[in-house]
Amino acid sequence: xxxxxxHPSTLSxxxxxxxxxxxxxxxxxxxxxxxxxxxxxxxxQLIIDIRxxxxxxxxxxxxxxxxxxxxxxxxxxxxxxxxxxxVYFCAASWDTGRRALTFGSGTxxxxxx
Amino acid sequence: GAVVSQHPSWVxxxxxxxxxxxxxxxxxxxxTMFWYRQFPxxxxxxxxxxxxxxxxxxxxxxxxxxFLINHASxxxxxxxxxxxxxxxxxxxxxxxxxQGRVNYGYTFGSGTxxxxx
Numbered sequence: 001x002x003x004x005x006x007h008p009s010t011l012s013x014x015x016x017x018x019x020x021x022x023x024x025x026x027x028x029x030x031x032x033x034x035x036x037x038x039x040x041x042x043x044x045q046l047i048i049d050i051r052x053x054x055x056x057x058x059x060x061x062x063x064x065x066x067x068x069x070x071x072x073x074x075x076x077x078x079x080x081x082x083x084x085x086x087v088y089f090c091a092a093s094w095d096t097g098r099r100a101l102t103f104g105s106g107t108x109x110x111x112x113x
Numbered sequence: 114g115a116v117v118s119q120h121p122s123w124v125x126x127x128x129x130x131x132x133x134x135x136x137x138x139x140x141x142x143x144x145t146m147f148w149y150r151q152f153p154x155x156x157x158x159x160x161x162x163x164x165x166x167x168x169x170x171x172x173x174x175x176x177x178x179x180f181l182i183n184h185a186s187x188x189x190x191x192x193x194x195x196x197x198x199x200x201x202x203x204x205x206x207x208x209x210x211x212q213g214r215v216n217y218g219y220t221f222g223s224g225t226x227x228x229x230x
Contacts, residue, residue: 034218043206043221044157089156100147101208101219103156 002027004092006104013080014112021107023090024072030092033066033073034101037086044089048075080111115141115211119222126197126229134192134225136207143209146190147219148182151204160205163190197229 003026013019025033031052036044050057050064050073057064061080066073077084087108091101116139126132136146144165149157161177163169163184171177181193190209194201206224 032218041204041224041226043223046218049218098145098210100149100159100162101157102159105156 002030002092002102004090004102004104006090006107008107010108012110015080015082017080019077019080019109021075021088022072023104025092029094032093034091035064035075036089039086082111082113085109085111115220117207117209117220117222119207119225121225122223123226128198128229129196131193131195132197132227134205136190136222138188138209142187144187145210146184147208148192149206199229202227202229
């Protein structure tokens with residue numbers, strides 16, 4: 001089955017700096033790569049996703065890049081704000097909808113004001 | 114858009130009792146529901162996949178007789194934790210393909226915090 005590795009496990013940045021979280025996946029059949037933000041006791045909230053036919057996607061301060069050859073994808077958050085502080089999970093899936101997501105281990109991001 | 118309603122949001126039960134968690138798709142038909150468990154400071158781990166009208170598929174290491182899943186209709190899937198023990202205390206969350214359509218992403222329930230005392 002799919003295995004998703006995520007690092008770093010914790011990341012502390014100053015407000016306004018950029019944050020980068022990286023994930024690797026094992027199953028070359030995976031074609032859907034979402035990123036989720038999760039606050040304590042809440043459901044994961046989709047912040048951005050990318051499909052394997054695209055190498056990069058951006059939404060305001062958030063961007064995701066995908067390298068299919070190397071089987072890794074990254075989340076980039078620019079101009080970080082204290083409200084970006086949360087746990088972020090990457091995930092991977094194929095045959096979206098019929099297959100469950102496999103999640104990375106999570107990154108606790110802390111943005112220092 | 115696609116909404117999955119999950120209840121209860123939290124429950125405290127005594128050791129040895131059973132607890133049922135419900136997930137309802139409110140505005141779409143969920144032929145498939147994924148059930149995850151999340152221990153504190155850990156990731157979401159898939160427990161089982163339920164499909165409407167058929168038996169659930171359990172991940173390795175998940176006891177199917179302990180975690181009973183029923184998906185009797187296109188809008189309701191339930192997870193019953195039987196003979197709960199303190200080690201079953203966790204955050205349980207369901208997820209369905211958004212809008213019941215493939216290639217459309219996933220919708221999550223709000224989660225259930227189970228505490229077994």
